[in-house]
Amino acid sequence: MTKNRFGRLFVSAIIGMCLVLSTSDIGLAAEPIKLGVAGAHSGDLASYGIPSIRAAELVAEDINASGGVLGRKVVLLTEDDVCKPEVATNTATKLLSQGVHVVLGHICSGATKAALGIYKDSKIIAMSPSATNPALTQSGDYPNFFRTIASDDAQARLNVDFALDVLKLKKIAIIHDKGDYGKGFAGFAKKFLEESGRAEVVLFEGVTPGAVDYSAVVQKIKHLKAEAVIFGGYHPEASKIVSQMRKKRMKTIFISDDGVKDDTFIKVAGKYAEGVYASGPKDTSKNPMNIAAVEAHKMKYGSDPGAFFTNAYAATLALLNAIEKAGTTDYDGVRKALRTAWVETPIGKIRFDERGDAIGAGFSVYQVQNGVYVELK
Numbered sequence: 001m002t003k004n005r006f007g008r009l010f011v012s013a014i015i016g017m018c019l020v021l022s023t024s025d026i027g028l029a030a031e032p033i034k035l036g037v038a039g040a041h042s043g044d045l046a047s048y049g050i051p052s053i054r055a056a057e058l059v060a061e062d063i064n065a066s067g068g069v070l071g072r073k074v075v076l077l078t079e080d081d082v083c084k085p086e087v088a089t090n091t092a093t094k095l096l097s098q099g100v101h102v103v104l105g106h107i108c109s110g111a112t113k114a115a116l117g118i119y120k121d122s123k124i125i126a127m128s129p130s131a132t133n134p135a136l137t138q139s140g141d142y143p144n145f146f147r148t149i150a151s152d153d154a155q156a157r158l159n160v161d162f163a164l165d166v167l168k169l170k171k172i173a174i175i176h177d178k179g180d181y182g183k184g185f186a187g188f189a190k191k192f193l194e195e196s197g198r199a200e201v202v203l204f205e206g207v208t209p210g211a212v213d214y215s216a217v218v219q220k221i222k223h224l225k226a227e228a229v230i231f232g233g234y235h236p237e238a239s240k241i242v243s244q245m246r247k248k249r250m251k252t253i254f255i256s257d258d259g260v261k262d263d264t265f266i267k268v269a270g271k272y273a274e275g276v277y278a279s280g281p282k283d284t285s286k287n288p289m290n291i292a293a294v295e296a297h298k299m300k301y302g303s304d305p306g307a308f309f310t311n312a313y314a315a316t317l318a319l320l321n322a323i324e325k326a327g328t329t330d331y332d333g334v335r336k337a338l339r340t341a342w343v344e345t346p347i348g349k350i351r352f353d354e355r356g357d358a359i360g361a362g363f364s365v366y367q368v369q370n371g372v373y374v375e376l377k
Contacts (some may be wrong), residue, residue, distance in 0.1 A: 031070075033329060034073040035060065035319065036095040038088070038105035038115065038126075041080035044236045047264040049107045050222035052129055053078055056104055058296050059320070069320050070327065081106055081261035085114035100124060101329040102319045104312060109133035109152075109181035116142045123331035125338070127319055129311035132258065133184045137355040144331070146338055146356040148315045148347060149308070150255070155279050156188035156365050159255055162277070162365050163228060164198050167253065169327030173203035173226035175217055177240070185257050186232030202226050209237055218244045221252060228253035235265035239273070240331045242306070243301050246272040253277070256275040261366055261373060262307040273368045281311055281347065283375040311361075314345030318352075 037056045039049035053076075060074040068074060077098050081088040088111035095103060096118065103119060103126040106112040112131035119126050120142060127146040134151040163169045165190075172193060176186035182207065193199050202224040207217055214282060218241065221229055229245075229252055231238055238260040245252055254276045261280030266273045284290050293313050295304040319334075321343040326333035342351045348358040366373040 030070075030072045031103075031283075032073045033070070033320070033323060034098065034100045035074055035076050035316070036100040036103035036105065037076050037078045038081055038091050038095060038099050038103055039107035039111075040083040041078065043082040045083045045108065045234060047235075047262060047306050048130060048308060049080070049083070049105075051307060051309035052104060052312035054297060054301060054305065055129075055293070055309050056316045058293065058300065058311060060314040062296075063320060069324050074320065081111045081115070082107075083108035083111050085109070085110045088114040089118060091115060096124065102334065103127070103321070104129070104315055104319065106131060107308070108179075109136065109184070110179050112136060112145075113180060116145055125319070125331065125334055127315045129260070129302050129315045130308040131181075133180050134188075135184075137357050140355070142293075142356070143144030143335070146315075146318075146352050146358070147346075148311045148318065148350065148358045148361055149258075149281055150361050151357060152185040153188045154256055156185050157192055157284065158363050158365060159230060159257070159277075159279055160189055160192040160196070163193075163230065163255060164196060167228065169227045170199050170303070171202050171225065171227045172199055172230055173205075173221045173224060173228070173252075174201055174230045174232070175203070175205050175207055175221075176231065177209045177237050178206040179209070179233065181259060182257075184232070186230065189230045189232070207233075207237060207241070209233070211237075212240075214241045214244055217241070218248065219252070221245070222248065222250055226252055228255055228298070231256040231260070233257075234259040235262050237270065238276075239265050239269040242269050242276060245273045259305075263373075264306075266368055266371060266373070274371070276368045277365055277376075278368075278373070279363045279365050280373070281308075282362050284310060284347050287346055287348065289344060292366045293346050310346040314347045314350065314358075317345050318343050318350065319359075 079091040092115035109131045132152045134153045176182040247272040256278045258280040261278035322334045322337035325337040325341045350358045
């Protein structure tokens with residue numbers, strides 16, 4: 001038996017234990033359970049969305065091989081929103097027209113927010129592996145929303161504490177991409193820094209996503225002699241800003257969020273990525289389910305999984321487990337099960353609080369060292 005084969009079977013065994021599948025009346029001829037998978041499946045941010053599709057595929061294949069959920073086959077309905085809110089509304093509408101029961105996604109906070117109202121009106125539960133904007137759960141506007149990642153206020157608190165307590169910084173520039181996610185994260189960082197009274201925020205400014213040249217804001221950072229930049233946004237902008245800073249021989253520390261904690265950032269920024277700090281989901285790579293899931297990915301797709309793969313894998317398991325526990329795909333039953341039933345996942349044993357945030361999920365700070373992100377203990 002090869003190592004990969006062992007991993008594949010190990011995933012199946014664990015899932016079988018966690019979901020307690022109904023095997024007494026399995027024909028898989030009943031109406032399938034339709035799992036929507038929505039997110040950026042193309043474009044600059046596809047590296048965030050493709051791993052979710054693959055996570056859902058792997059879980060569904062294993063569960064179907066074990067008899068399905070409630071004796072029903074799990075089928076995936078994938079729709080691309082390219083992480084754009086104006087596209088996400090159409091994505092949500094398409095999934096509803098196909099009779100989706102639950103949705104894994106969306107990926108970006110702005111797109112998620114745009115789609116959630118549509119799902120709510122139709123009593124469809126959506127669970128994101130990566131949408132971290134606090135208001136998505138804390139506003140109370142979306143009782144149909146859950147996520148397997150901690151929110152931006154927790155992430156911003158971690159980064160600010162790291163800047164103050166570990167790096168001992170006193171002058172910090174904060175920039176963002178003006179989006180729900182990036183600006184939200186940056187706003188919390190500014191708030192926490194100012195409340196601390198221990199460091200000065202010398203700049204708080206938005207940049208335009210997709211621009212070729214960020215030299216204007218880079219020059220401001222240099223002129224203000226900021227010791228560090230805290231950036232809220234995604235890797236395409238971060239890689240350009242860091243590269244332009246380093247080409248000007250600026251040694252200003254760069255700290256960012258999980259939108260930058262992605263190997264694509266390192267590939268694009270190249271040598272200029274070295275030393276960058278970014279927060280991201282806690283490293284659970286030693287979790288046996290995580291190991292098995294990664295092995296299964298390597299065997300099927302021939303590569304390591306990308307960003308948010310384990311969070312998406314966990315979300316898929318949580319959704320299907322809740323349907324199993326509830327004995328139905330009905331909205332109220334599944335919501336209750338998500339909040340009461342613990343489930344073992346690659347990110348640990350989780351369930352969800354009243355707001356929809358996963359209990360048991362958290363962030364760590366990473367640094368690019370010798371071309372890879374390394375979790376700092």
